[in-house]
Amino acid sequence: MDTEGARCVDVVRAQGFCFVHGDAMRTTLSGVGGLEDWLAFAGSWEALGPDPYLARTGRARKRRHAVFSAARNGAVVRAPHQPHFQTTEYNALQGDIERWFDPVTDAVADGACLQTILRYCVGFFGALAPDVERWKVEVHQFRIEARPGEAGEPTPEGVHRDGVDYVLVLMIDRRNIESGTTTIHLADGTELGSFTLRDAFDAALVDDARVFHGVTAVTALDPTEPAHRDVLVVTLKRG
Template sequence: MQKVLNSKKLGYDLLFTLQKANFINLEELQRFFQDLPVDPYIKGNYRRRRLSRFSITDGKVVKLPHGRLFQSKEYNPVVGDIQREFHEIDDALVVHEDFTRLLFAFNDACKLYSDSREIGVHQIRTTCSATNFGNPAPEGIHRDGTDLIAIFSIGRNNVQGGETHLYRSKKESPVFNKTLNPGELLLLNDREFFHYTTPVKPLNDETDGTRDVFVLTCPSLLS
């Protein structure tokens, strides 16, 4: 990761940092967002998603066995306390050099700020239309229950909104708010911040809009 745009740290513990990932070819990765299955746990069919977990072993990306995602109601009041199961990330994407670069970069941060060596990768497309706005965070202002989170913007097509906010407390104003442009990566300490992303709607009502992101977590929350 390079070209730090905005960074705040306190001692050894990372708070958050916004960076430009110039080492990733976005066009190469965005084509893998075209066939994402619908997230069956969210009403409205506006969110599409794949999920896999990985480790970096002996300098190589290792895809770990299929697992189910679990968060308690404390962290996810909408779909907490249930085992969620998603389709795995496409094998062709797993071995793509730009995808592995992303995992190596995130793993470097994990080694500094987490005891876990297991990475969860959520590949998410949020869609919207004139009659069905998309909500990237239906659970509202929340934490995920991990140590470290990275939100990496891959693409925005015919959308407005989708602004990411960070909060010290749910009752306070955000300490950070920005629409992540393609190529920008927000790394944050999930122990220190709540986060939220505002709904998206189309710029042009005649065409559906899409917002594509990778969300990486450490630990993965899969079992």
């Protein structure tokens, strides 16, 4: 792990979260593996499917989902496609239902970028939990669109925990939008910090067992033009 990675481990250990600027994050990831397919990786957000479950609440979001299994010192292996499930304790809006989303494509799952990001997550969060032998890793590609007269909601469930151990949120692309500020809170609502993922590779590293997080709604700077916020979310749970 490089110096920046070690610093971030200490920060997460101390306060439960860490914001990493894109340049530093890209350098750290490059030390783990290749990123040569970044343009194709980022371009895959153009082919996300709708979130039919959120549509039932009158909201809009696009996404794809995949599950992997990762040994502490071994390979990251994709698991059979399966639903995403959270209890109402963690998702009052959509809890206690099995949600099936379009799968992450094989090209993305097997590509250099995602494999590098997954190896990084296993190494980074593994340093915070060295007793864990195996992780269940879930990958979510999200696109939040801001439409004329309608703000996009990155976290429609509000300030929340995901019900996992650790979370990486990585900015992929942010186009023609304002706001989208991430806030970190204690269980009693006390705000610990805030930051905005603006540039590619900007990242949030979160100890989900300790802190809550939310993201403010996004609106279009120019309502006549397309506006979106694309992020990759990777969660790790003791498996």
